[in-house]
Amino acid sequence: MWAGKVISEATKDIAVVQQAAQNVLLVDTIIRSGEEEGSSHHATVENSADHLCCYIRAMVRGEHLLSSFTREALQKKLDPNFGEPERTSILALLYTPGDAETHLSPKLWCGLVNGKVRVFDGIMWTLEKEFVQAKKSLSCLTAVGRKQVWVGSYEICIIETETIQSKRILSDHGEFVIDIIAVDDSRYVYSASVNGVIIRWYVKGLTVANRIALDMSAGETLRSLQHAQGYLWCGVWKGIWKINKSGEILAKLSFDIPRSAVSVNPVEMECFHIMENGQIWAGCRRDGTIVVMDTKNGGKIMGEPIKLEAKGISIMVKLKNRMWIGTKSGIMYVVDIETRAKIKDLKAHYDAVRALCCADDRYVISGAGSSDGKIIIWSPTDSRSASGRFLLE
Incomplete structure (x- = not known):
């Protein structure tokens, strides 16, 4: 005890x-x-x-012996697996800020590998009794407006944020849905499945606005989807495809890391993040390497790769001028976007970091694999400089 x-x-x-x-x-x-x-x-x-x-x-x-940076950044640990018969991985996290007009409180949504969506109160961080069971497993959680959360699984499950109950099931994909993104102030939603099918939904009537079927005959698998600069950006193992709303592939950006920079073969891309200036940060699947690609120059790699001590890069999220990076070694890294210098590493997970999200600008929230199965709420505010000195000194 x-x-x-x-x-x-x-x-x-x-x-x-x-x-x-x-x-x-x-x-x-x-x-x-x-x-x-x-x-x-x-x-x-x-x-x-x-x-x-x-x-x-x-x-x-020594699990109670945390580094000074970790102690200062760690605000709270949550356990969405508490009371479950076995611990499972956290695959998706989403923070919804609530709505004062409808008296809807902030919530933290947690998607588990068994397809269960658990919900925490976003103020007291207590676990709600209500939960939603998606089909088998899930991949992502996306807020659509303030009243809905869409869950990507073998179908799309639409949850009402007020009641935490499933409102509608969309089964048009027929394959596992790997990503969902809301655009145009949530008037439209794009969903993508592993077989290269992308559907644009009209949210008001939940009808299909248009459907894209990418050519995956070369053996590629669609891994992720982002929307930026008016285009869709599709992540595959070998790189990123830029497509327009009609599904025409405008460019294929190769994930070409020099073999001398990594110790694995083949070199595959796990995740990416598109910046406002057209740069793409892309992380390696089985190596702690991140490259910055220039979309204005055919995806050419800019400068030297960023090297982190990790088995692989699993997920990234940008907050202000920093990139928060979750790794397959369980370590969280914070990197300055302009200088690409590592600011700090945070060690409090005991399995790979599988999910990341931001709670406005107040917190960064991470979730880990089944050996850990915990959520950590991190403060992005610095109390020390990179040299270790307190900022008020």
Whole structure:
């Protein structure tokens, strides 16, 4: 119990105390029941009890010893898997700011690999009782206006934000939906599936405005979709395709990292982010390398790659003049966009970072794979400079 309290205070995770209290009761039950010689675990009662003392082992591993930058940035840990029969990965996060006119409170939406959408109150960070079960698994959560959240799965599930209930199911894709983006003040929504089908939806009537079928005969798989500069940008393993609203491919930007810069083969792109100035930050699937591509110059790589200590780059989100980068090693990196210098690394996840979102400009929120299965709320505000000095000194 003491070990759980130490880790809970260090990591700002109240669920650890609750779990430690349950473990204490279980240990007591195992020891008492094992005292009888006829019990099945009489000879191994100490090993059985020790197995439940997971927070003592966590202290031995030093999980309560966080770096100064991590301690200052970490605001709170949440556990969307609490009470679940097994821990699952967090694949999508979405913060909705609420609406004062309709008295709708802010919410944090969390999509789990088992297809369940859990919701936290965005003020007290308490877990709501209501949840929505999507079909099998899910890929993304997208706010459409203030009244709807669209969930990408083997179909599109539309949730009402006020009631946290499924309103409508759209099954037009027929394949797994990997991305959903709202455009034109949520008048239209684009959805994309792995087989290269992109559908433009008219939100008011939930009707199909037009349908694009990309040629994927070369064996490519559509991985992600973004909208910028009036075009659609499609992420595949080998790079990014720029297409217009009619589906015409205008350019193919290759993810050409010099072989000398990476230690893996083949070199594949996991994620990308388009900047307002036309630059694209693209992260490597199995290596901690990020390149910056120039869309105004045919996708040519600008300058030297950004090298991070990681097994791969999983996701990126921009906040002001910084890029927050989640890695497959579980480390969060914060990089200055202009200088490309690493500002800090944050180590509090124990599995790959799978999801990222921003809560306005107040927080960056991350979610991790099943070995961790936790959400962390980070403060983007600096109390120290890159040299380690306090900013008010």
